[in-house]
Amino acid sequence: MSELQPRLKNPFSKGPVSNKKFNIRKHFNFWNMVILLSFAGLLLALVYPFSSLIFRSFLERGTNNFTLSNYKDFVRLPYYFSTLKNSFSVCIAATIFATIIGLPMAYISTRYNIWGKKLINIMVILSLMSPPFIGAYSWILLLGRNGFITKIFANFGIHLPTIYGWTGIVLVFTLKFFPYIYLYVSGALKSTDASLEEAAENLGTSGIKKLMTVTFPLILPTISAGALMVFMTSLADFGTPMLIGEGYKVLPVLVYEEFMSEIGGNAAMASALSVVIILCSLSVLMIQKLIIAKKSYTMSALRPPQVKELSLGKRIAATVFCFGIATIAMAQQVVVIITSFIKTSGPIFVKGFSLDSYRLVMHRLSRNITNTFLFSTIAIVIMIVIGLLISYVIVRKKSKATELLDLLIMFPYVIPGAVLGITLLVAFNKKPFMLSGTAGILILAYVIRKLPYTIRSSTAILYQIDPSIEEASINLGVPPMKTFFKITAVLMAPGVFSGAILSWITTINELSSSIILYTGKTSTISVAIYTEVIRASFGTAAALASILTVTTVISILIFNKLSGGQGISM
CATH class of the missing domain: 1.10.3720.10 (MetI-like)
Structure with missing residues (x-):
C-alpha cells in the first residue's frame, strides 16, 4: 500500500489538476471564443x-x-421544369453576350492609349452598382409599349420588337453584368507578363491569333471567374424577369409565386424549387473549378505590358467604342433621373x-x-x-x-x-x-x-x-x-x-x-x-x-x- 500512496493525492491540492485548469484557460482564449461564437x-x-x-x-x-412528390412534380410537369430551361437560356445568353462586350472593352482600355479611361471606369462601375430591376424599369420607359424610343419610331411607321420576354431579360442582364467581365479581365491584363506575348510575336504569332492562343488562355481563370459572376447573378436575379419577363418565367420568379401565392402558397414546393436553384448554382461553380484545375496558369508577371500608342483614327474609334458601351450601360441611371422630374398625370x-x-x-x-x-x-x-x-x-x-x-x-x-x-x-x-x-x-x-x-x-x-x-x-x-x-x-x-x-x-x-x-x-x-x-x-x-x-x-x-x-x- 505504501507504493500506491503517492498516487492518492488530494484532488484539490496543487498538481496535475491545476495544470489542467491552466490548459483549459489557455485553450479558451479570446480568439478561440471568436471562432466558437x-x-x-x-x-x-x-x-x-x-x-x-x-x-x-x-x-x-x-x-x-x-x-418526393415535390421533386417529381418539378421534373414531370412542364410548368415547373420549363422555368429551369428558361433560366439557363437567359443566363447562358447573357453570359455569352456580356463576355463578347466586356472582353474587347477591357483589352482596349488596358492596352491602348484611349482617352477618358478613368471616366469609362466610373461609368462602368456605376452601371454595375445600381440594382438590375432599375435597368429593366429604364428599358420599359425607353422601349416599352409606350416607351420614348418606341413612340419616336412609331411616328415614322417603324414598329420595334417587343422589349418584354426573353429578349428584354437578356438585354438587361447583358448591359447590367458585363462590368464583371470588364473589371475582372482589366485587372488580369494589367498583371500579365509582357515577355510571353513578345515571345509569341518573335515566333510569328500576332494579332487575333496571339490573343486567342496566348493572351486569353493565360487569363482564362479570370475570364471564367467573371463569366461565373455574370451567370450566377443572372440566375439569382428576381426583379428583372418579374418586371420585364411577362409570360417568360424563370426559377426565382416561380419560387416567389409559389411561396407568396394569394390563393395559398405552396411552401413545400417553393422549398424544393429553392433547393434546385442552390444545386444549380453549386454545380456551375464546381464545373468552373474543374475546368480551371485541368491546366496551370502561373506566370512571373515581372514585366507588366506597356500601353501601346494608337494612330489618331484608331484612337478615336477605340475611344468611341468604349464610351459607347459605357454610355448605353449607364443610360438606365440617366433615364431614371430625367424621368423623375417629368410631370405625370x-x-x-x-x-x-x-x-x-x-x-x-x-x-x-x-x-x-x-x-x-x-x-x-x-x-x-x-x-x-x-x-x-x-x-x-x-x-x-x-x-x-x-x-x-x-x-x-x-x-x-x-x-x-x-x-x-x-x-x-x-x-x-x-x-x-x-x-x-x-x-x-x-x-x-x-x-x-x-x-x-x-x-x-x-x-x-x-x-x-x-x-x-x-x-x-x-x-x-x-x-x-x-x-x-x-x-x-x-x-x-x-x-x-x-x-x-x-x-x-x-x-x-x-x-x-x-x-x-x-x-x-x-x-x-x-x-x-x-x-x-x-x-x-x-x-x-x-x-x-x-x-x-x-x-x-x-x-x-x-x-x-x-x-x-x-x-x-x-
Missing part, C-alpha cells in the same frame, strides 16, 4: 435555416408527411417638369426611405465588427476550423436573395425564433448575404500587414486582444470600410430577399420601386430610383477616397 452564429443563422428548407422540401402539402407622363414625384414620395413613402437607410446602417455596423474579428482568425489563426468557417461564410455568396428570404422565413416563423414580420429578419438577411464582401476586403488587407507589428506590441507587454484593437484593427480599417461600403451599396439596392421578408412597416426603397412600377406609378418609382442612384454615387466616391483612388476591382 462564429460557428454558433452560423449554425443558427445559416445551417439551421437551410436544413429547415431542405427538410420542408420533402414534406407533402397539407399532411406534412415525407414525400396618373400613370402617364405629360409635358413639363416638376418636383411633384419627389413631394409625393416624401409624403407617402418616407417610411420606406427611413427603413432602407436604418436597416442598412445597422447591418453594416454588424458586418464591420464581425468582418474584423472573423477575417483575423481566418488569416492569422489558420486551421481546419477556420477553413470551414471561411467556406460557410462564403456560401450565401452563391445563393439567390429570394431563396435566402424563403429560407429565413421557413426557419424563423415559429417560436423560439419568431422573427418573421420584424426588421430583425431583414437585417439578418442583409448581414448573411453581404458579409462576404466585408470579409474578403478585410482578409485582403490583413495579408498585407506584417505580423511582426503585432508581435512587437505583444513583446512590449501589450495583451494580444488589446494589440488587435489598438493596432491591427486600425491598420485594417481602410480595407474593412471599403468592403463595408460595397456591402452598403448592394444592401440599399437589395430587392430579392426584401420582397419576401418585408411587411407594411418594414418595406424598403427597392420594394417600393417594384410595387410602384407594378401599379404603373412611374413618376414616384423614378424618384425613388433616383434617390438610390445618388446614394450609390456618393458611396462610390467615399469608397474611392478610402481606397486611395484605386477604384473598385475584382
